Amino acid sequence: xxxxxxxxxxxxxxxxMVGKPIHRIDGQLKTTGRAMYAYEWHDQNTPYVYxxxxxxxxxxxxxxxxxxxxxxxxxxVLAVVTTLDVGNLEKGKFNTAxxxxxxxxxxxxxxxxxxxxxxxxxxRAAAALVKVDYEEEAGIFDxxxxxxxxxxxxxxxxxxTAVGDFEAAFKSAPVTLNESYTTPDQSHSMMEPHASIxxxxxxxxxxxxxxxxxxxxxxxxxxxxxxxKEKVHLMSPFIGGGFGGKLFLRADxxxxxxxxxxxxxxxxxxxxxxxxxxxxxxRPATIQRIRVGAERDGKITAIAHESxxxxxPGGGPETAVNQTRLLYAxxxxxxxxxxxxxxxPEGNAMRAxxxxxxxxxxxxxxxxxxEKVGMDPIQFRIVNDTQVDPExxxxxxxxxxxxxxxxxxxxxxGWSERPKTASRREGNWLVGMGVAAAFRNNLVIPSGARVKxxxxxxxxxxxxxxxxxxxxxTIIAQTAAEMMGVxxxxxxxxxxxxxxxxxxxxxxxxxxxSSTSGVxxxxxxxxxxxxxxxxxxxxxxxxxxxxxxxxxxSVALADAAGDEALVGEDTMKWGDLxxxxxxxxxxxxxxxxxxxxxxxxxxxxxxxxxxxxGRILNPITARSQVIGAMTMGxxxxxxEELAVDTRRGFFVxxxxxxxxVPVHADIPHQEVIFMDEAxxxxxxxxxxxxxxxxxxxxxxxxxxxxYNATGIRVRHYPITLDKLIGELPDVT
Ligand code: MOS
Numbered sequence: 001x002x003x004x005x006x007x008x009x010x011x012x013x014x015x016x017m018v019g020k021p022i023h024r025i026d027g028q029l030k031t032t033g034r035a036m037y038a039y040e041w042h043d044q045n046t047p048y049v050y051x052x053x054x055x056x057x058x059x060x061x062x063x064x065x066x067x068x069x070x071x072x073x074x075x076x077v078l079a080v081v082t083t084l085d086v087g088n089l090e091k092g093k094f095n096t097a098x099x100x101x102x103x104x105x106x107x108x109x110x111x112x113x114x115x116x117x118x119x120x121x122x123x124r125a126a127a128a129l130v131k132v133d134y135e136e137e138a139g140i141f142d143x144x145x146x147x148x149x150x151x152x153x154x155x156x157x158x159x160x161t162a163v164g165d166f167e168a169a170f171k172s173a174p175v176t177l178n179e180s181y182t183t184p185d186q187s188h189s190m191m192e193p194h195a196s197i198x199x200x201x202x203x204x205x206x207x208x209x210x211x212x213x214x215x216x217x218x219x220x221x222x223x224x225x226x227x228x229k230e231k232v233h234l235m236s237p238f239i240g241g242g243f244g245g246k247l248f249l250r251a252d253x254x255x256x257x258x259x260x261x262x263x264x265x266x267x268x269x270x271x272x273x274x275x276x277x278x279x280x281x282x283r284p285a286t287i288q289r290i291r292v293g294a295e296r297d298g299k300i301t302a303i304a305h306e307s308x309x310x311x312x313p314g315g316g317p318e319t320a321v322n323q324t325r326l327l328y329a330x331x332x333x334x335x336x337x338x339x340x341x342x343x344x345p346e347g348n349a350m351r352a353x354x355x356x357x358x359x360x361x362x363x364x365x366x367x368x369x370x371e372k373v374g375m376d377p378i379q380f381r382i383v384n385d386t387q388v389d390p391e392x393x394x395x396x397x398x399x400x401x402x403x404x405x406x407x408x409x410x411x412x413x414g415w416s417e418r419p420k421t422a423s424r425r426e427g428n429w430l431v432g433m434g435v436a437a438a439f440r441n442n443l444v445i446p447s448g449a450r451v452k453x454x455x456x457x458x459x460x461x462x463x464x465x466x467x468x469x470x471x472x473x474t475i476i477a478q479t480a481a482e483m484m485g486v487x488x489x490x491x492x493x494x495x496x497x498x499x500x501x502x503x504x505x506x507x508x509x510x511x512x513x514s515s516t517s518g519v520x521x522x523x524x525x526x527x528x529x530x531x532x533x534x535x536x537x538x539x540x541x542x543x544x545x546x547x548x549x550x551x552x553x554s555v556a557l558a559d560a561a562g563d564e565a566l567v568g569e570d571t572m573k574w575g576d577l578x579x580x581x582x583x584x585x586x587x588x589x590x591x592x593x594x595x596x597x598x599x600x601x602x603x604x605x606x607x608x609x610x611x612x613x614g615r616i617l618n619p620i621t622a623r624s625q626v627i628g629a630m631t632m633g634x635x636x637x638x639x640e641e642l643a644v645d646t647r648r649g650f651f652v653x654x655x656x657x658x659x660x661v662p663v664h665a666d667i668p669h670q671e672v673i674f675m676d677e678a679x680x681x682x683x684x685x686x687x688x689x690x691x692x693x694x695x696x697x698x699x700x701x702x703x704x705x706x707y708n709a710t711g712i713r714v715r716h717y718p719i720t721l722d723k724l725i726g727e728l729p730d731v732t
Pocket of ligand 1 (some may be wrong): 212242243244245247349350351352353506507508509
């Protein structure tokens with residue numbers, strides 16, 4: 001099915017199933033430990049063994065030799081496969097850095113061997129005995145030092161945009177801001193580390209893994225192993241979080257495949273937690289410069305956003321200027337991205353790549369500008385709203401209700417109680433409120449599904465879509481139930497298997513809308529098959545309460561299927577509506593903080609997100625996405641930072657003791673409000689993404705609340721105590 005015209009009324013609009021607060025259909029499997037994660041898929045009848053990775057101890061250079069003789073003699077060891085043994089392997093197309101194979105080292109903790117042993121402990125102990133001789137080369141590890149050499153990245157990222165005459169307008173503006181902001185390298189730090197079990201059957205390999213994108217992984221694993229894609233079978237039905245860290249094939253799957261080939265049995269490999277930050281990808285650090293010029297009435301006349309980031313050769317920029325192209329009006333504008341070559345581990349997508357770090361800077365700048373023009377920051381944003389793409393004014397937004405989010409949020413949060421800067425005290429606490437706009441583009445990706453109806457009247461959906469904790473199982477079941485007119489209990493959902501039709505996968509907050517649209521398309525086919533079998537006209541057949549009705553004839557769905565199951569299969573493809581209309585999601589984040597007047601310790605007291613993101617398919621799972629994202633934004637604001645050793649070229653705090661993500665005690669009251677929307681431009685589901693929107697702007701809202709509480713403007717994340725303590729106002 002091709003979606004190239006705005007959706008009209010369709011069976012989803014009944015909203016008997018879709019839009020309802022239905023609990024996760026996979027919830028019981030998870031809470032009872034019966035959901036099988038990648039590391040747990042072992043067939044008790046086939047003895048499996050353990051692989052433990054060895055990572056490079058240098059950031060750049062070559063492996064001269066590897067002496068695995070002691071490791072091979074170690075108790076329980078079955079095999080050691082080194083990067084020199086396998087030779088140069090072709091790199092998959094989605095990875096910037098190669099994962100394994102050959103002598104070249106591109107980054108610290110690049111996988112250079114896997115030790116396979118009877119037990120995990122034996123493999124780990126033997127891995128420590130592998131001796132590696134390196135030829136180390138000097139690398140570039142410091143973004144600030146590399147800024148001067150940063151170049152214009154590949155045109156595909158649209159590095160520069162310009163409209164009007166920014167420089168002239170900025171110069172003549174009566175109110176101006178010109179500031180720099182920085183965001184650090186961040187780690188996805190998902191609960192479940194990357195893990196795989198591989199087993200060969202002849203020249204075919206089956207891998208149970210933890211992947212957001214089955215088909216991308218399948219393609220790249222086949223390339224890396226040098227076999228045909230059809231010989232690779234991937235399974236990833238349950239995933240303990242990804243946040244973008246599992247978008248692309250990782251070393252665990254490659255090492256498990258080579259390990260298994262060497263020993264002729266199933267091998268499981270999990271990346272030890274300390275491998276995750278340096279062996280896999282991370283969100284790259286940015287240096288951002290923002291200039292804004294406005295009239296005294298608050299209207300922006302000039303806005304510029306430039307961003308510098310770094311990556312390995314062949315990599316791309318962190319697209320931190322994205323939202324500034326679309327979020328606020330202003331006749332004269334420019335954005336630019338520059339990319340430095342860094343020999344740190346591969347920088348790549350982490351939840352809301354581009355907008356998340358971009359808004360961390362932009363939404364502080366907007367708070368600063370509001371103060372300069374003497375306006376409330378909400379009013380300042382409202383005055384500068386635009387209903388068209390400001391760089392291409394002929395393109396309207398399909399829907400945009402940022403102003404509604406800001407005003408409703410202000411009312412619900414009690415914004416009118418916001419104190420004057422550094423004026424509210426409660427004992428030793430300085431208390432303040434902050435706000436920020438949320439913005440994230442809405443992407444759509446082709447997505448396929450197969451739907452079967454059997455003689456019991458059960459509808460089974462098969463798609464290689466993944467559920468990374470987001471609720472895919474549930475919203476897909478709701479979609480199929482709505483389309484076929486059955487209860488949720490009559491729907492079975494099978495995900496994450498490369499034998500199923502290729503879906504959008506989970507990423508870029510495109511998963512929910514795209515994958516349910518694919519299921520919609522397949523269900524349309526199945527409805528046609530049912531109608532045609534019964535001799536009904538598919539246009540007027542009504543699917544309701546497990547029955548199909550046409551005129552005065554009504555037949556049970558189960559009977560329609562008969563002994564032969566009926567099948568509908570299709571892929572939703574997307575036309576030009578994302579080109580003619582700018583499709584984005586909007587929101588507003590509100591935060592109240594207390595900052596300890598003596599120590600500078602920040603405690604978040606309340607958080608509210610108001611989201612305008614199309615039809616909400618399931619308010620429970622959507623809310624869960626947003627509160628999780630708000631939590632991530634709290635980490636980004638206050639604690640998360642990969643510390644770069646700029647001499648040796650690696651992230652030093654490579655575990656969850658040193659890389660500090662929020663815990664329950666850090667997050668108090670959170671509220672989420674969804675605006676009542678349905679966007680006919682987005683899909684037949686009229687839905688959009690929300691999982692990344694929830695993160696966008698949160699950290700800036702916290703920074704702005706800290707400013708309101710203390711009068712201290714911190715422009716460099718994370719906002720740790722040391723950045724506040726020297727400037728705290730006297731609270732005595
Ligand atoms: Mo997302 S960073 O595309 O998983």
